[in-house]
Amino acid sequence: QLTASSCCDMESMLLWTIHEPSTIALTIMYSLSFLLGFIGNLMSLRVLTSRRSRRLAGVSATRSLLVNLAVCDLAVVCVCMPITLGSQIYTAWVYGDLLCRAVPFTQAISVSASVLTLTVISVNRYYSVRSPLRARSMFTRRRILATVAVVWTLSSIMCAPIAVMNRRREISFETFTILVCQEEWPQLRLKYNVLLFVMLYCLPVTFNLTIGFLTGRRLWGGRKSTFADLDPRSQALHSSRLKTRQKIAKMVVCLVLLFAVSWLPLYVADLWIDCEQRPSSWLLQTRPFAQWLGLTNSSLNPICYCFIGDLYRSAKVIRTRYYQKVAAFFI
Structure with missing residues (x-):
């Protein structure tokens, strides 16, 4: 007959994984990602909404869309990362039914809104280069806000099944019962995940x-000779605008590639697990690292904003002022 202490030891052994090397590694990795993402995205929002960045010529639409992207990333960092790590350390679900549905939904809707926002940014930058005057009339402030609303609406619709199908389930052992949070699909889990993979990864990344x-x-691709007959002042203005557009184009491609590399392993792992009746242990052990990589995408995005020189300089100014205030506090 099991004593109370032996029952507690068994429960601790089954539920707590903090002593496992993989959990220790994930704890360190998530902690670093959280700090980088929290500070980076707050700094990005501070810079993108500052008066200095509002005066950036020709990138106001891109700036508004980057604000939306930073909000998505901050939601992932603040909501998904801590609870995902917590459920990895302690396998029982202790966060309630609301968070059981809200955390996976927040992750899904943020990923969806991020990739759709990147798509809008890509279209905006293409038209800004191909037809600048048309781009200004197309991407007005009102239309950008409407586009952001459409992005979140579409993301909510596509990801709503995740909130519905995630629920708590009891698992009984000999001496105790625990609650776990799982997706419970009658039949369509694989088809739904394939749909998300195509709609929120393959098509947007390719496009x-x-x-x-x-x-x-x-x-x-050339066209430099077209401006050879301009006066030096006009040439300097054109050269400055061209460099800004080139920097933003690099930033957008970097964001897309970062998204593609970060989220592909998790999509592949989930589809593989869905296809297997009895997934192998190494696949199940690898999935938490794939999820960490996907969530860390939200921590790395602010680094890409450094491609826009003016935003980078604004960030340095804000950082310098912050250090001065901290130093003045201790003096």
Whole structure:
């Protein structure tokens, strides 16, 4: 007969994984990603909404869309990362039914909104290069706000089944019962995940890389002789605008490639697990690392914003002022 202490030891052994090397590694990795993502995205929002960045010529639409992207990333960092790590350390679900549905939904809707926002940014930059006057009339502030609303609405519709199908389930052992949070699909789990993979990964990534190539070909593909007959001041103005557009084009391609590399392993792992009746242990052990890589995409995006020189300089100014305030506090 099991004593109370032996029952507690068994429960601790089954539920707590903090002593496992993989959990220790994930704890360190998530902690670093959280700090980088929290500070980076707050800094990005501070810079993107500052008066200095509002005066950036020709990139106001891109700036508004980057604000939306930073909001998506901050939601992932603040909501998904801590609870995902917590459920890895302690396998029982102790966060309630609401978070059981909200955390996976937040991850899904943020990923969806991010990739759709990247698509809008890619289209905006293409038209800004191909037809600047038309781009200004197309991407007005009101239309950008409407586009952001459409992005979140579409993301909510596509990801709503995740909130519905995630629920808590009891698992009984000999001496105790625990709650776990799982997706419970009657039949369509694999088909739904394939749909998400196609709609939120394959199509957007392919489209964004294609339009990024077309944008780059226009930016680096010549036409320099057209401005040879301009006066030096006009040439300098054109050269400055061209460099800004080239930097933004690099940033967009970098964001798309970063998204593609970060989320592909998790999509592949989930589809593989869905296809297997009895997934192998190494696949199940690898999935948490694939999820960490996907979530860390939200921590790395702010680094890409450094491609826009003016935003980078604004960030340095804000950082310097912050250090001065901290130093003044201790003096």
